[in-house]
Amino acid sequence: MHILDIVENSIRAHAKKIEIKIIEEKKKDLLTIEIIDDGKGMDKKTLKNVLDPFFTTKNTRKVGLGLSLLAQSAEESGGSIEIESKPGQETKVKATFGYSHIDRKPLGDIYESLKVLIIANPDINFIYKYQKDNANYHLDTKEIKK
Numbered sequence: 001m002h003i004l005d006i007v008e009n010s011i012r013a014h015a016k017k018i019e020i021k022i023i024e025e026k027k028k029d030l031l032t033i034e035i036i037d038d039g040k041g042m043d044k045k046t047l048k049n050v051l052d053p054f055f056t057t058k059n060t061r062k063v064g065l066g067l068s069l070l071a072q073s074a075e076e077s078g079g080s081i082e083i084e085s086k087p088g089q090e091t092k093v094k095a096t097f098g099y100s101h102i103d104r105k106p107l108g109d110i111y112e113s114l115k116v117l118i119i120a121n122p123d124i125n126f127i128y129k130y131q132k133d134n135a136n137y138h139l140d141t142k143e144i145k146k
Protein backbone atom coordinates (compact mmCIF):
# COMPACT_ATOMS: atom_id res chain seq x y z
CA MET A 1 0.00 0.00 0.00
CA HIS A 2 2.91 2.36 0.74
CA ILE A 3 4.36 1.67 -2.69
CA LEU A 4 1.04 2.48 -4.37
CA ASP A 5 0.83 5.68 -2.32
CA ILE A 6 4.33 6.88 -3.20
CA VAL A 7 3.84 6.01 -6.88
CA GLU A 8 0.62 8.05 -6.82
CA ASN A 9 2.75 11.07 -5.86
CA SER A 10 4.97 10.41 -8.89
CA ILE A 11 1.93 10.14 -11.18
CA ARG A 12 0.56 13.41 -9.81
CA ALA A 13 3.97 15.00 -10.53
CA HIS A 14 3.48 13.98 -14.21
CA ALA A 15 6.23 11.38 -14.26
CA LYS A 16 6.66 9.52 -17.52
CA LYS A 17 9.10 7.01 -16.05
CA ILE A 18 8.79 5.46 -12.59
CA GLU A 19 11.31 3.02 -11.20
CA ILE A 20 10.43 0.78 -8.26
CA LYS A 21 13.34 -1.00 -6.59
CA ILE A 22 13.05 -3.59 -3.85
CA ILE A 23 16.16 -5.03 -2.27
CA GLU A 24 16.00 -7.77 0.34
CA GLU A 25 19.33 -8.23 2.12
CA LYS A 26 18.92 -10.89 4.78
CA LYS A 27 22.62 -10.82 5.71
CA LYS A 28 22.44 -7.11 6.48
CA ASP A 29 18.96 -7.59 7.96
CA LEU A 30 17.71 -4.88 5.62
CA LEU A 31 14.79 -4.30 3.28
CA THR A 32 15.11 -1.28 0.99
CA ILE A 33 12.36 0.20 -1.16
CA GLU A 34 13.16 2.96 -3.64
CA ILE A 35 10.83 4.87 -5.93
CA ILE A 36 12.51 7.11 -8.50
CA ASP A 37 10.52 9.30 -10.89
CA ASP A 38 11.19 11.85 -13.59
CA GLY A 39 8.27 14.09 -12.63
CA LYS A 40 8.37 17.80 -11.88
CA GLY A 41 10.38 17.44 -8.67
CA MET A 42 10.09 19.50 -5.49
CA ASP A 43 11.33 22.94 -4.55
CA LYS A 44 13.22 23.48 -1.27
CA LYS A 45 10.14 24.50 0.70
CA THR A 46 8.14 21.45 -0.38
CA LEU A 47 11.05 19.12 0.31
CA LYS A 48 11.50 20.59 3.79
CA ASN A 49 7.83 20.04 4.69
CA VAL A 50 7.20 16.79 2.91
CA LEU A 51 7.25 14.57 6.02
CA ASP A 52 4.82 16.82 7.88
CA PRO A 53 1.40 15.08 7.84
CA PHE A 54 -0.29 18.49 7.72
CA PHE A 55 1.56 19.50 4.56
CA THR A 56 0.10 18.85 1.12
CA THR A 57 -0.12 20.63 -2.22
CA LYS A 58 -3.45 18.93 -2.89
CA ASN A 59 -6.34 21.34 -2.53
CA THR A 60 -8.96 18.72 -1.72
CA ARG A 61 -7.99 18.36 1.96
CA LYS A 62 -5.53 19.61 4.54
CA VAL A 63 -3.45 16.51 5.17
CA GLY A 64 -0.75 14.80 3.14
CA LEU A 65 -0.10 11.41 4.61
CA GLY A 66 1.68 9.28 2.01
CA LEU A 67 5.29 10.09 2.87
CA SER A 68 4.78 10.58 6.60
CA LEU A 69 3.10 7.16 6.92
CA LEU A 70 5.94 5.54 4.97
CA ALA A 71 8.45 7.26 7.27
CA GLN A 72 6.52 6.04 10.30
CA SER A 73 6.51 2.43 9.06
CA ALA A 74 10.24 2.57 8.27
CA GLU A 75 11.08 4.04 11.68
CA GLU A 76 8.89 1.52 13.55
CA SER A 77 11.12 -1.23 12.15
CA GLY A 78 14.36 0.55 13.01
CA GLY A 79 14.80 1.98 9.50
CA SER A 80 14.54 5.43 7.98
CA ILE A 81 13.49 7.43 4.95
CA GLU A 82 15.52 9.64 2.60
CA ILE A 83 14.05 11.93 -0.04
CA GLU A 84 16.08 13.63 -2.76
CA SER A 85 14.43 16.04 -5.15
CA LYS A 86 14.96 19.28 -7.05
CA PRO A 87 12.61 21.07 -9.42
CA GLY A 88 12.93 19.55 -12.87
CA GLN A 89 15.12 16.71 -11.66
CA GLU A 90 14.57 13.11 -10.59
CA THR A 91 12.82 12.54 -7.28
CA LYS A 92 14.07 9.63 -5.21
CA VAL A 93 12.27 8.27 -2.17
CA LYS A 94 14.24 5.61 -0.34
CA ALA A 95 12.91 3.76 2.70
CA THR A 96 14.85 1.19 4.69
CA PHE A 97 13.35 -1.33 7.11
CA GLY A 98 14.79 -3.71 9.66
CA TYR A 99 14.15 -6.97 7.80
CA SER A 100 13.57 -9.24 10.79
CA HIS A 101 12.06 -6.56 13.04
CA ILE A 102 8.72 -7.69 14.50
CA ASP A 103 7.11 -4.38 13.47
CA ARG A 104 8.33 -4.56 9.86
CA LYS A 105 5.26 -4.73 7.66
CA PRO A 106 5.09 -7.58 5.14
CA LEU A 107 6.01 -6.73 1.57
CA GLY A 108 2.50 -7.58 0.40
CA ASP A 109 1.36 -8.62 -3.05
CA ILE A 110 3.86 -6.92 -5.34
CA TYR A 111 2.52 -8.71 -8.42
CA GLU A 112 -1.01 -7.30 -7.93
CA SER A 113 0.31 -3.85 -7.03
CA LEU A 114 2.43 -3.65 -10.18
CA LYS A 115 -0.39 -5.04 -12.31
CA VAL A 116 -2.77 -2.33 -11.10
CA LEU A 117 -0.20 0.42 -11.69
CA ILE A 118 0.74 -0.79 -15.17
CA ILE A 119 -2.83 -1.33 -16.36
CA ALA A 120 -4.13 1.96 -14.92
CA ASN A 121 -1.27 4.04 -16.35
CA PRO A 122 -0.59 2.85 -19.91
CA ASP A 123 1.40 5.99 -20.80
CA ILE A 124 3.91 5.62 -17.98
CA ASN A 125 7.03 3.55 -18.35
CA PHE A 126 7.41 1.39 -15.23
CA ILE A 127 10.69 -0.22 -14.33
CA TYR A 128 10.69 -2.80 -11.56
CA LYS A 129 13.90 -4.11 -10.08
CA TYR A 130 13.90 -6.78 -7.42
CA GLN A 131 16.99 -8.12 -5.74
CA LYS A 132 17.14 -10.81 -3.10
CA ASP A 133 20.53 -12.07 -1.97
CA ASN A 134 22.01 -13.31 -5.28
CA ALA A 135 18.80 -13.34 -7.32
CA ASN A 136 17.73 -10.50 -9.60
CA TYR A 137 14.51 -9.75 -11.41
CA HIS A 138 13.96 -6.92 -13.85
CA LEU A 139 10.84 -5.69 -15.64
CA ASP A 140 10.58 -2.75 -18.03
CA THR A 141 7.19 -1.98 -19.56
CA LYS A 142 8.94 -0.21 -22.47
CA GLU A 143 10.44 -3.55 -23.50
CA ILE A 144 7.07 -5.29 -23.17
CA LYS A 145 5.35 -2.63 -25.30
CA LYS A 146 8.01 -2.95 -27.99
Ligand SMILES: Nc1ncnc2c1ncn2[C@@H]1O[C@H](COP(=O)(O)OP(=O)(O)OP(=O)(O)O)[C@@H](O)[C@H]1O
Binds near residue numbers: 013037039057058065
Ligand atom coordinates in the same frame (compact mmCIF):
# COMPACT_ATOMS: atom_id res chain seq x y z
N1 LIG B 1 7.36 12.34 -6.39
C1 LIG B 1 7.00 13.60 -6.10
N2 LIG B 1 7.22 14.60 -6.99
C2 LIG B 1 6.87 15.87 -6.70
N3 LIG B 1 6.28 16.27 -5.55
C3 LIG B 1 6.02 15.32 -4.63
C4 LIG B 1 6.37 13.94 -4.84
N4 LIG B 1 6.02 13.24 -3.74
C5 LIG B 1 5.46 14.11 -2.89
N5 LIG B 1 5.46 15.35 -3.40
C6 LIG B 1 4.95 16.59 -2.74
O1 LIG B 1 4.89 16.32 -1.34
C7 LIG B 1 3.57 16.52 -0.85
C8 LIG B 1 3.30 15.53 0.28
O2 LIG B 1 3.23 14.19 -0.22
P1 LIG B 1 2.43 13.08 0.59
O3 LIG B 1 2.38 11.84 -0.22
O4 LIG B 1 3.02 12.97 1.96
O5 LIG B 1 0.98 13.71 0.74
P2 LIG B 1 -0.08 14.03 -0.44
O6 LIG B 1 0.27 13.28 -1.67
O7 LIG B 1 -0.18 15.52 -0.53
O8 LIG B 1 -1.43 13.46 0.17
P3 LIG B 1 -1.82 11.89 0.36
O9 LIG B 1 -0.56 11.09 0.11
O10 LIG B 1 -2.30 11.78 1.78
O11 LIG B 1 -2.88 11.62 -0.65
C9 LIG B 1 2.67 16.38 -2.07
O12 LIG B 1 1.46 17.12 -1.90
C10 LIG B 1 3.54 16.96 -3.17
O13 LIG B 1 3.49 18.38 -3.20
Ligand SMILES: [Mg+2]
Binds near residue numbers: 005006008064065067
Ligand atom coordinates in the same frame (compact mmCIF):
# COMPACT_ATOMS: atom_id res chain seq x y z
MG1 LIG C 1 0.75 11.21 -1.54
